Amino acid sequence: MDLSSILSKQRTLWCASCQSKKRTIEEISQILAEHISGPSAHEIFDALIERERLGSTGLGDGIGIPHCRLPSCEKPIGVLLMLETPIDFDSLDKQKVDIIFALVVPQEANDDHLDILATIAGKFSHADFRDSLRATQSDDELFYVITS
Structure with missing residues (x-):
């Protein structure tokens, strides 16, 4: 799957400044609400927090x-953030998170949802790929690496 079909340069932010998991999800919700018609930032936030x-x-x-x-x-629509400072995200390995790919899909899009998550998780499972993302220096570079 080509991630550029769900991600745009406008929704790819390098060096985002978010200090907590909640604040990061608020930021993601606001970005998504500005780029799609339908759900409000509040609706998106509530759904992400519920998940x-x-x-x-x-x-x-x-x-x-x-x-x-x-x-x-x-x-389906996504947001990619490279955080300026890693945050606690309640990860199983207890490591702080510095790369966040958020995804919102239509309610009935079960197969698409799972396919997109598998694609994203597959990319992020490679240390070289994660290192390439962390080596970027701009929104454009970050977008290029994630969509290449």
């Missing part, structure tokens, strides 16, 4: 993939 309550989306190795399904979402 986090089921279990942390901190994958380990400094990666977080908060995600949810929303009835008012028309198509």
Whole structure:
């Protein structure tokens, strides 16, 4: 899957300044609400937080993939943040998170949701890929690496 179909340069932020998991999810919700019609930032935030309550989306190795399904979402959409300072994300490996790929999909998009998550998790499972993302110096570079 080509991640550029769900991610844009406008939703790719290098060196984002978020001090907590909650604040990061608020930032993601605001970004998404500005780029899609339908759900409000509050609706997106509530859905992402509800999903986090089921279990942390901190994958380990400094990666977080908060995600949810929303009835008012028309198509899959993502946000990528490279954090200025790593934050606690309740990851299983207890490592702080500095790379976050957030995903919101339509409520009925079960297969798409799982396929996209598998693609993202697969990319992030490679240390070389994570290192390439961490070596970027701008929004454009970060977008290029994630979509290459």
